[in-house]
Amino acid sequence: MSDWNAWLGRSERRGDDIVHSPAVRLAATLGDLTTSYHPDTATLPPLWHWLYFLDATPRADIGLDGHAAKGGFLPPIPLPRRMYAGGRFTFPGRLTFGAVAERVSTVASLAEKTGRTGPLAFVTVRHEVSQGGVLAVTEEHDIVYREAAQPGAPPAPASRAERPVEAEETVAPDEVMLFRFSALTFNGHRIHYDHPYVTGVEGYPGLIVHGPLIAMLLFEYARRSQGGRDVAAFSFRAASPLFCGTPLRLVRTAGPEAAPVFEARAEDERLVMTATVTFA
Numbered sequence: 001m002s003d004w005n006a007w008l009g010r011s012e013r014r015g016d017d018i019v020h021s022p023a024v025r026l027a028a029t030l031g032d033l034t035t036s037y038h039p040d041t042a043t044l045p046p047l048w049h050w051l052y053f054l055d056a057t058p059r060a061d062i063g064l065d066g067h068a069a070k071g072g073f074l075p076p077i078p079l080p081r082r083m084y085a086g087g088r089f090t091f092p093g094r095l096t097f098g099a100v101a102e103r104v105s106t107v108a109s110l111a112e113k114t115g116r117t118g119p120l121a122f123v124t125v126r127h128e129v130s131q132g133g134v135l136a137v138t139e140e141h142d143i144v145y146r147e148a149a150q151p152g153a154p155p156a157p158a159s160r161a162e163r164p165v166e167a168e169e170t171v172a173p174d175e176v177m178l179f180r181f182s183a184l185t186f187n188g189h190r191i192h193y194d195h196p197y198v199t200g201v202e203g204y205p206g207l208i209v210h211g212p213l214i215a216m217l218l219f220e221y222a223r224r225s226q227g228g229r230d231v232a233a234f235s236f237r238a239a240s241p242l243f244c245g246t247p248l249r250l251v252r253t254a255g256p257e258a259a260p261v262f263e264a265r266a267e268d269e270r271l272v273m274t275a276t277v278t279f280a
């Protein structure tokens, strides 16, 4: 890890116009799974900043997995299989359509661990999004890298969902939804659309549903289930992958916690994601 410590604190700054068109396309992609966006609304819904400040890596600088090759903004961690591990957000303000905003991203932490699935390397990137000098979103994005797939290895052990269910809804993200979400976030990661790659090279049984898409489905479900209530903070942790075409249960759990806990579960009670929502 010591070689990579040179990346700690590395920072980049990007500006973007907060225009309606990507939000219109995301609203169409989610359909009745969102009630957050209306064409006459003045502000961008929380989390929808994922549609802006996108990475425009030139073709020559793309790595095998379809992301920007490591060693630029992110450290050159040799573990090859990248996944979205989790995120923590606060929404101190709202981004307004029709004006420029700025995102400052910093490599905040690096950690090597050994998990049930083998060696893991975590990189956390902190983003701060502001408009007119006023902070609107803080985000900590955890990226995890896993070792190469071992031929014949058994499926990774998965956590089971155990919290009691208060309410739930089922969705089934399909190839079209995955393709549109990749396009909207300009995410070239091949695990979401290249079946021979994700099965043959990364060793997963099918196309993987994006972590941010599942997080957004949970977030939108949480807001809808509370009559569109405003959200002050949100966090999520991806527990196991969801494969395209598999039904996904969006669950509001009945727990003792002050902030409600939402879970994404596979049909067989495998835990896919846990999320906590703090309503304003």
Ligand SMILES: CC(C)(COP(=O)(O)OP(=O)(O)OC[C@H]1O[C@@H](n2cnc3c(N)ncnc32)[C@H](O)[C@@H]1OP(=O)(O)O)[C@@H](O)C(=O)NCCC(=O)NCCSC(=O)C[C@](C)(O)C(=O)O
Binding pocket: 067, 082, 083, 084, 085, 086, 113, 114, 115, 116, 117, 118, 120, 142, 144, 146, 157, 187, 189, 208, 209, 210, 211, 212, 237, 238, 239, 240, 241, 242
């Ligand atoms: C991450 C995996 C491999 C670890 O699986 P594991 O079973 O090996 O880990 P573990 O044994 O449960 O835990 C080992 C250590 O890692 C930590 N840990 C464990 N999990 C997490 C987590 N999520 N976030 C933060 N920390 C985590 C855990 O707390 C522990 O730390 P400790 O030793 O200090 O106690 C496993 O949980 C997993 O496969 N999760 C699902 C990942 C996923 O499907 N992500 C979404 C799809 S990929 C994607 O969207 C991509 C995208 C958008 O294109 C893009 O590139 O950004």
